[in-house]
Amino acid sequence: MAKKRSLYPDYMDKVFMAGFIVFEAALAAALLYPAPIGQKIDFVAQYQPRPEWYFLWIYRLLRYFPGGLAVIGAVVIPVGFGLLIFFIPCIGRGGNGHVKASIIGAGILAAVIALTLVAVFTV
Amino acid sequence: MLNFILNWLDRRFGIKKPHGEFLTRITPDRLSFPYCFGGMAFTAFLISAATGLMLSLYYVPSGKEALGSIAQINKRVWLGWLVRGVHKWSASILIVLITLHAMRVFISKAYRPPRELNWMAGSLTLFITLASGFTGYLLPWDQKAYWATTVGTSMAGTVPYAGGALVKLLRGGRSVSGATLTRFYSMHTLWLPFMMALVLWAHFHMIKKQGLRGAGPNGTSPNGSGNAAGGNGAL
Numbered sequence: 001m002a003k004k005r006s007l008y009p010d011y012m013d014k015v016f017m018a019g020f021i022v023f024e025a026a027l028a029a030a031l032l033y034p035a036p037i038g039q040k041i042d043f044v045a046q047y048q049p050r051p052e053w054y055f056l057w058i059y060r061l062l063r064y065f066p067g068g069l070a071v072i073g074a075v076v077i078p079v080g081f082g083l084l085i086f087f088i089p090c091i092g093r094g095g096n097g098h099v100k101a102s103i104i105g106a107g108i109l110a111a112v113i114a115l116t117l118v119a120v121f122t123v
Numbered sequence: 124m125l126n127f128i129l130n131w132l133d134r135r136f137g138i139k140k141p142h143g144e145f146l147t148r149i150t151p152d153r154l155s156f157p158y159c160f161g162g163m164a165f166t167a168f169l170i171s172a173a174t175g176l177m178l179s180l181y182y183v184p185s186g187k188e189a190l191g192s193i194a195q196i197n198k199r200v201w202l203g204w205l206v207r208g209v210h211k212w213s214a215s216i217l218i219v220l221i222t223l224h225a226m227r228v229f230i231s232k233a234y235r236p237p238r239e240l241n242w243m244a245g246s247l248t249l250f251i252t253l254a255s256g257f258t259g260y261l262l263p264w265d266q267k268a269y270w271a272t273t274v275g276t277s278m279a280g281t282v283p284y285a286g287g288a289l290v291k292l293l294r295g296g297r298s299v300s301g302a303t304l305t306r307f308y309s310m311h312t313l314w315l316p317f318m319m320a321l322v323l324w325a326h327f328h329m330i331k332k333q334g335l336r337g338a339g340p341n342g343t344s345p346n347g348s349g350n351a352a353g354g355n356g357a358l
Contacts (some may be wrong), residue, residue, distance in 0.1 A: 004149050038266055074279075089240075101229070
């Protein structure tokens with residue numbers, strides 16, 4: 001049997017070092033791509049802004065539900081995804097629960113990634 | 124190194140004795156890199172919090188002065204541009220790491236009893252992070268910020284019947300204005316970080332109580348208490 005590892009210091013040391021990687025990554029990214037200063041607000045002219053990358057999937061989703069259906073893309077699907085993620089433990093109950101939860105979880109992840117990619121590669 | 128720091132602290136503060144059982148707990152042999160994602164996400168949150176506190180020393184949350192104070196931070200404040208950059212980037216890193224951590228937890232089936240509530244607490248940290256990203260985006264009070272918030276908050280208006288009231292609630296008025304900026308600043312720097320602290324406390328409390336699942340032989344904890352609540356599971 002392998003040597004017994006304890007939470008401290010074995011695991012904590014590892015997490016501590018992993019935390020350093022995060023700090024260095026944030027620092028390196030900030031050095032390479034600093035946050036720019038934006039333009040003054042033009043309150044009059046309509047302007048179509050792109051959101052941060054983590055909301056791009058919703059931005060893209062809105063386009064598939066024009067007019068009266070807008071609520072589906074703007075609220076129903078995003079909130080629905082959030083609720084499904086929150087209630088994963090309830091979906092994953094029982095014998096084949098994990099399979100059900102896997103299909104739902106992977107489905108949400110795939111949908112979000114796919115919509116994000118479509119948004120990134122369309123103007 | 125961590126050993127040295129904790130030993131020094133321990134002699135003065137006493138951190139090991141009350142946490143002794145928890146700290147010296149045997150962890151599974153197969154704890155691989157993905158088991159660090161949670162700790163890494165927490166680090167990203169700490170970086171956001173620390174840089175956010177620094178930015179709040181100079182940022183002015185008013186329609187007239189916000190953009191000017193951002194320019195001040197970028198140009199005049201010592202290393203201000205770097206702190207602002209790290210703050211912005213740490214948010215993106217946090218979202219990626221929470222997602223990776225959630226995937227690790229899901230794959231090791233650690234969302235199952237008795238850890239359901241901790242999965243829910245974890246999902247709340249993701250929602251709070253996204254809300255922080257949304258509210259933080261307005262704070263520079265520039266062209267992109269203003270219009271992104273106008274579009275973002277208008278989405279709530281699509282809800283039948285309650286839509287108008289929801290949009291008004293989010294904006295603090297009919298359209299995005301100085302009142303919205305005050306509201307978002309309050310959310311971004313007081314409400315959401317306070318909620319995050321509470322949820323993270325609960326998250327860590329439950330990890331401590333329930334242990335870490337799935338890394339031991341046959342997907343159980345090595346102490347043989349894989350699914351039992353009661354705190355003698357590994358980690």
